[in-house]
Amino acid sequence: MTTSGSQDEKSPSELIDARIEELGDWRGAMLSDLRGLVKEADPEVVEEWKWRGVPTWYHDGMLCTGETYKQVVKVTFAKGASLEDPAGIFNSSLDGNTRRAIDFREGEEIDEQAFKDLVRAAVALNASKG
Template sequence: MARTIQEVDAIIAHADDWRGTTLARLREIVLAADPGLTEDVKWRKPSRPEGVPVWSSGGIVCIGEMLKNAVRLTFPKGALLADPNSLFNARLSGNTVRAIDVPEGGELREDALTALVLEAIKRNG
């Protein structure tokens, strides 16, 4: 577990701009939603050798990625989740996946995101 935390810390530190700060804040919100969440790094490939952070509980809850113009939090079962606060703003046309793109200076609605994470955990359970 400590190794994974260090790997995610390294991914965040690698971006020395707003994206690292935003991913760090999203990580805090996601992990605070439920102490049973596990954190891992997956999908290392030549174009992204550091991989991407993944948070799970009974299956993947969400994935964090730093894109060029946004930080994306992807929910693999997002289409099955209620989104009364309209957080999902990316990958809306797929049958299962939904995502939240947070641009530079974008608002992080902590309570709404926490509720979405908890619903995704429940959906996995």
């Protein structure tokens, strides 16, 4: 049996690894850093590969996605409008009733503690709805 390396044969984590490597620039590094912070904040997080190439993290429901665009890496929290954001790091999709996002641009620093706090709050919100 031969393996072609198709997406169907790779785990979501392997597909995310490949996306980070494929980007090969600041976006890959940023996505990798954000992914690491999600995993630090929630060691039980489950990685998925959705919508033809969007890294997505779950714990008792969707937590957030990590989308890469030309100018930004966007982390969208599925229930972000219901999360407290005392550090004010949400800076995108602020008008919606459900989601909130953070756009990271080249050279920007991540407020690691505030980001991990949002991930933990999303986990707690999902657990409370369970």
